[in-house]
Amino acid sequence: MLKGIIGKKSKKVKNTVEAGAVKNFAFSIGDPSPLYIDEVTGKKSRYKRRIAPPTFPFTLDYGVIPELHLPTKGLIHGEQSFHYYRPLFVGEEIFCHFEIKDYYEKFGNNGSMGFLVTKRYGEDLNRDLIYTDEQILILNEVVRKGLIL
Amino acid sequence: MSTISNLEKGETLGSIQLDPVHRLDLIKYAGASGDFNPIHTIDEEAKKAGLPQIIAHGMWTMGNLAKIFSPYMNEGFIQDYSIRFRGMVFVGDVITLKATLTERESDNMIFDVSAVNQNKVEVLKGQIIFKTDHKFII
Numbered sequence: 001m002l003k004g005i006i007g008k009k010s011k012k013v014k015n016t017v018e019a020g021a022v023k024n025f026a027f028s029i030g031d032p033s034p035l036y037i038d039e040v041t042g043k044k045s046r047y048k049r050r051i052a053p054p055t056f057p058f059t060l061d062y063g064v065i066p067e068l069h070l071p072t073k074g075l076i077h078g079e080q081s082f083h084y085y086r087p088l089f090v091g092e093e094i095f096c097h098f099e100i101k102d103y104y105e106k107f108g109n110n111g112s113m114g115f116l117v118t119k120r121y122g123e124d125l126n127r128d129l130i131y132t133d134e135q136i137l138i139l140n141e142v143v144r145k146g147l148i149l
Numbered sequence: 150m151s152t153i154s155n156l157e158k159g160e161t162l163g164s165i166q167l168d169p170v171h172r173l174d175l176i177k178y179a180g181a182s183g184d185f186n187p188i189h190t191i192d193e194e195a196k197k198a199g200l201p202q203i204i205a206h207g208m209w210t211m212g213n214l215a216k217i218f219s220p221y222m223n224e225g226f227i228q229d230y231s232i233r234f235r236g237m238v239f240v241g242d243v244i245t246l247k248a249t250l251t252e253r254e255s256d257n258m259i260f261d262v263s264a265v266n267q268n269k270v271e272v273l274k275g276q277i278i279f280k281t282d283h284k285f286i287i
Contacts, residue, residue, distance in 0.1 A: 021181075024180070024181040025181045025182065025212075027177070027181070028174075028177045028178045028180070028181035028182065028209075028212075029178065029209060029212030029213050029215075029216065030167065030174075030213055030216065031212070031213070031215070031216035031219055033216070033219035033220070033222070035219070035222050035223060036219070045223050046223055047223075051222065051226075053212065053215060053216075053219075054215045054218075054227045054230050055208060055211055055212040055215060055230070058182065058208055059181070059182045059183050059184075074198060076234075077207040077208070077234055078233070078234060079231070079232065079233050079234065080207070080208070080211060080231070080232050080234070081229065081230065081231030081232065081275075082227075082229070082230045082231075083228065083229050084226060084227060084228050084229070086226070087222070087226045
């Protein structure tokens with residue numbers, strides 16, 4: 001089951017950090033900061049271009065791990081973290097993939113809960129890391145029953 | 150021009166009170182993020198999942214919270230942003246976002262960040278490390 005897929009990785013997928021997507025995203029979180037959406041402000045900035053809001057990478061395509069069959073319902077997002085080596089620039093092309101870092105179960109008041117830890121990677125075209133992010137998804141017993149194949 | 154580097158330990162960078170959460174906020178976020186899990190937008194689906202009503206995407210609140218730092222992103226960048234989702238955010242909730250400087254280690258400014266609802270419940274809590282180092286500029 002889930003324990004067996006620890007360590008599995010997806011194939012890298014090329015993504016473009018599209019200006020329009022960044023702009024829509026910035027507005028959707030109520031943060032239309034000029035450094036994210038305005039070309040002139042970006043050019044005048046220390047980065048010489050626009051940057052993406054820190055949680056934007058959550059929306060990119062990280063490919064698939066064929067053995068991972070998660071339901072679309074009933075998952076709880078428990079924790080989320082991002083680590084940046086530098087800001088993500090608008091317009092750049094990056095390679096994205098993800099990895100199953102861990103899976104463990106705990107017993108609590110609501111029965112046993114499963115914790116799935118995934119790590120995602122964003123690399124520039126030279127394969128240098130721009131950011132990583134880690135996510136902990138919580139799966140209750142009902143969800144896990146649906147995963148038994 | 151505002152500056153972040155003058156901030157003293159214990160000082161609050163910002164406290165932003167959002168407008169009451171509107172269903173349209175969540176529909177827009179679903180579209181912009183590609184997260185179409187229906188518990189965030191469709192009442193019947195939320196109820197089927199055992200929720201009283203639709204709930205905000207955790208990432209919507211996390212995305213909002215970072216905007217306290219947006220005016221300072223030309224002085225540095227968010228190097229680390231970690232969050233624990235502790236409570237649900239419902240339509241109509243009034244969320245207040247906060248960031249307080251707790252520590253400084255050379256170029257790193259460490260902030261406690263949180264999102265609190267109208268009942269003073271911390272729905273989201275974590276840490277941001279803002280890096281004011283300039284050497285990464287390309």
